[in-house]
Amino acid sequence: MGWFASADSKGERRVSFRFDRICILVVDDSPHMLNLLCDILRGLGVGIVHTALDAVDAFKEIKITRPDLVICDQAMEPICGIEFARLLRTSQDSPDIHVPIIMVTGYCDTQTVMQARDAGVNEFLAKPISAKALYLRLLEVINNPRDFVKTKSYTGPDRQRRFLEDYDGPERRKKNGPDTAAADALSNAEVDALMEG
């Protein structure tokens, strides 16, 4: 796998990230979606792509292969993607609580997005899957990593995705303790922002 370099229409040289150096685990109980996601990742040049058909297998794979990123479907059985993410973030048996998680979901309703966010998911990818959307989420995770937050009720990337410079209101977490942030509902705009990355 070479060092990907190309020039855009203005002649500016672009150097791609070396995805051939990373390992990604894809978890989906649908073999077709699994194949689609794997084909996209291989097209993007990802060096190693491991797969798992359910959360239990995924835990084993993570222990053995130590992936740099996990992509998981939300609607899996018997353990759904949201519960899987929560276990990965909080379980004492978790092989890697920091591993970035991109959740693929066909359900973009507020409740699902909030549950996934509160389970510690880094990014969302709405179905139908496109190569561009997955590529952009991958770059988002790499280019804009978030701090990690541990409270009694939450472990995962900071759920406050954007720092608002002109915000002069109270800092909820510092003022009221950790549980208030999780209890707050998302506005439609916030859900849209999460889905769009």
Next chain:
Amino acid sequence: MADTGDQDVVIYTPPNKLKDKVTLGGRITGNGYDPKVLARANANVAAMAGRLLKVAARDMVRLEEICGELNQNSREEHFIDLEKIAHEITGYGTTIGFDLLTRFGRSLSLFLRKTDIGGEVKRKVARAHVDSMVLVYRTPIKGDGGKNGDTLTSMLNLTIAKFVDEP
């Protein structure tokens, strides 16, 4: 490393292994976006589309079979099977050029997962979705279907509303 402003909250920056690897420890700068890389991934998706079309053909047959079984003996397992297939179709519909399959698949999947409606109304609404999806696939109505797509979507919505509202 940790923000100790609140005893119950620990905020820290974990090592960014991912970025270190893809940038060779920071030697590659920029945001990493490269249209050529994306073009390769898109080519892979296009190659996959042929296989997914065969999957879609099988799924349409299976949807019709389940609806036939629902007509004879409506059981919860049938709806579970329908939801699974609809969820799959949501995922690959647009990839194979059938945006309406994704739209109707998502609608059916959400309806079956979230609704409290049961009995005959549930069966009729499921059937209306399946009929619409089979029509889209067999016609075929590619992309969003333009005016035909809008008309079909409106008809499906009207049908659902009628079933749900009727006493």
